[in-house]
Amino acid sequence: MKLYHSPTSPYVRKILVLMAETGLTGIEMVTASGSPVAPDAGVVEQNPLGKIPALQRDNGPTLYDSRVICQFLNAEAGTALYPAAPLLWDTLTVEATADGMLDAALLMVYEQRIRPEDKRFDPWVEGQWSKISRALDALESRWIDHLNGTLDMGQIATACALGYLDFRHADRHWRMNHPLLAAWEAGFAARPSMQATRPPG
Numbered sequence: 001m002k003l004y005h006s007p008t009s010p011y012v013r014k015i016l017v018l019m020a021e022t023g024l025t026g027i028e029m030v031t032a033s034g035s036p037v038a039p040d041a042g043v044v045e046q047n048p049l050g051k052i053p054a055l056q057r058d059n060g061p062t063l064y065d066s067r068v069i070c071q072f073l074n075a076e077a078g079t080a081l082y083p084a085a086p087l088l089w090d091t092l093t094v095e096a097t098a099d100g101m102l103d104a105a106l107l108m109v110y111e112q113r114i115r116p117e118d119k120r121f122d123p124w125v126e127g128q129w130s131k132i133s134r135a136l137d138a139l140e141s142r143w144i145d146h147l148n149g150t151l152d153m154g155q156i157a158t159a160c161a162l163g164y165l166d167f168r169h170a171d172r173h174w175r176m177n178h179p180l181l182a183a184w185e186a187g188f189a190a191r192p193s194m195q196a197t198r199p200p201g
């Protein structure tokens, strides 16, 4: 299998952390990039949306969207990063919260990097940050017990999202009003799987 990959993509990082935590090996890495205005032709061949991660399989269609790939690899590894229901609903909701933070954080990066300065609209950027801010509040107030529980994809996705905030939006100081989340992140970031997948920088 081949994983279309970039070392700075937080969605790809979810897959890499899953692989490290489950001991999955044997997936070839294919370096890819691309943005909405300059898609990577190799990626588009695999994923019509032009996004990474995409997992090209030997038998069967390419899988895309990190949540689909993570569910597939978790099944391949025979692990329980997606536990049985009813806990599964919590895991999926925490993962969706983290991925939603990533979606907003990435849109903010694209806005700054791609959109010409005279066409930028600050309230839109702040609207994206508000989503992240509300998601941080929800993790702090509602999901800390879950984050401190048995390892699952909700935790991995959350750690990757917080790592991305440090990588691209450090000036927003997400830790300031989220002490419980900050303490949890400090512990989780020390895991070898997180250390081995830190974005270059």
Ligand SMILES: N[C@@H](CCC(=O)N[C@@H](CS)C(=O)NCC(=O)O)C(=O)O
Pocket (backbone or CB within 6 Å): 008, 009, 010, 011, 033, 034, 035, 036, 037, 039, 049, 050, 051, 052, 053, 064, 065, 066, 067, 099, 106
């Ligand atoms: N929902 C997707 C999001 C993936 C995504 O947005 N990846 C970025 C790289 S970090 C990308 O490929 N962007 C290119 C584009 O939006 O055209 C997932 O979870 O895999």
